[in-house]
Amino acid sequence: MGEALIRGFLRSKVSSPGRICVSVRDVERQDALERIGIGSIFGDATDGGSKEVAQFSSVILLCTKPQAMTEVLQSLAPHVTSEHLVISVAAGITLQTLESALGEGVRVVRVMPNTPALVQCGASAYALGKNVTARDADIVDLLLSSVGFCIAVEEKQLDAVTGLSGSGPAYVYLMIEAMADGGVMAGLPRETALALAAKTVAGAAQMVFGDDGGSNSSSALGMVHPGVLKDRVASPAGTTIAGLAELESSGVRGAFIRAVSRAAQRAKEIGS
Numbered sequence: 405m406g407e408a409l410i411r412g413f414l415r416s417k418v419s420s421p422g423r424i425c426v427s428v429r430d431v432e433r434q435d436a437l438e439r440i441g442i443g444s445i446f447g448d449a450t451d452g453g454s455k456e457v458a459q460f461s462s463v464i465l466l467c468t469k470p471q472a473m474t475e476v477l478q479s480l481a482p483h484v485t486s487e488h489l490v491i492s493v494a495a496g497i498t499l500q501t502l503e504s505a506l507g508e509g510v511r512v513v514r515v516m517p518n519t520p521a522l523v524q525c526g527a528s529a530y531a532l533g534k535n536v537t538a539r540d541a542d543i544v545d546l547l548l549s550s551v552g553f554c555i556a557v558e559e560k561q562l563d564a565v566t567g568l569s570g571s572g573p574a575y576v577y578l579m580i581e582a583m584a585d586g587g588v589m590a591g592l593p594r595e596t597a598l599a600l601a602a603k604t605v606a607g608a609a610q611m612v613f614g615d616d617g618g619s620n621s622s623s624a625l626g627m628v629h630p631g632v633l634k635d636r637v638a639s640p641a642g643t644t645i646a647g648l649a650e651l652e653s654s655g656v657r658g659a660f661i662r663a664v665s666r667a668a669q670r671a672k673e674i675g676s
């Protein structure tokens with residue numbers, strides 16, 4: 405996720421390789437970051453990396469796994485001051501945990517991004533810690549909106565965000581793969597089927613944001629209800645309603661609801 409954000413920031417030009425300083429343990433990741441021109445790459449956070457990052461950066465993104473966060477926070481705490489803004493992307497790790505590990509007065513923001521940030525099509529939500537300033541909120545907004553859509557939420561909503569948009573790309577990949585399988589089963593070459601499936605998902609998602617001209621927009625974000633769009637595709641006694649009936653009888657709608665809800669619950673479990 406950290407690498408996706410870095411690459412997204414570089415693509416959007418909100419930052420440049422010379423302004424980014426990274427502490428990363430895996431050698432392959434270090435090589436990948438070197439290849440994209442990151443100049444300051446340090447090793448393990450617990451072995452000097454945190455100190456170096458805190459020395460050279462005013463905005464620090466924490467992008468390790470939640471399970472590694474305790475030791476990373478411990479390594480960072482002695483070097484972080486009220487001059488730093490710390491942004492965590494870790495699923496489930498609460499603002500309270502971050503703030504109490506980093507110390508009094510530290511400015512902390514909790515973010516849940518997703519990997520399409522890499523291609524500027526991310527969907528992120530964030531919650532501000534108790535010490536952040538209005539300028540910090542602007543910085544977070546600037547960074548996240550440079551790589552896609554972003555929205556401020558209450559912290560208690562972030563586990564739900566994690567289950568929906570944080571994990572969501574994986575659900576969509578599964579759906580694209582399955583739709584392509586269906587195309588292959590119906591006689592299409594694999595590559596054609598995959599391209600059609602992925603383009604269909606991307607195009608359909610864009611329509612929800614009113615990119616049909618916005619005539620049916622029903623919300624502040626200019627969105628069109630997906631049910632309206634679905635009904636427009638389904639002709640009476642046509643192919644689509646036959647396909648939809650299969651999906652409904654397989655319980656796909658319920659499966660998606662349960663997937664998001666189970667992933668949100670898992671985020672809560674990780675945090676506790």
Ligand SMILES: NC(=O)C1=CN([C@@H]2O[C@H](COP(=O)(O)OP(=O)(O)OC[C@H]3O[C@@H](n4cnc5c(N)ncnc54)[C@H](O)[C@@H]3O)[C@@H](O)[C@H]2O)C=CC1
Nearest residue numbers: 405427428429430433448449467468469470493494495517
């Ligand atoms: N993968 C995703 O789609 C998303 C992940 N997240 C969050 O992002 C965080 C990272 O997840 P992934 O990118 O999937 O994991 P990952 O395992 O791919 O990346 C974690 C990185 O942390 C580095 N690392 C671990 N311990 C370190 C240490 N002590 N010092 C320096 N570097 C260290 C590793 O070298 C690795 O490059 C997690 O907290 C996750 O909840 C949030 C949203 C989406």
Ligand SMILES: O=C(O)[C@@H]1CCC=N1
Nearest residue numbers: 495566569570571572
């Ligand atoms: O699977 C995970 O735990 C992370 C958090 C959201 C997406 N990936």
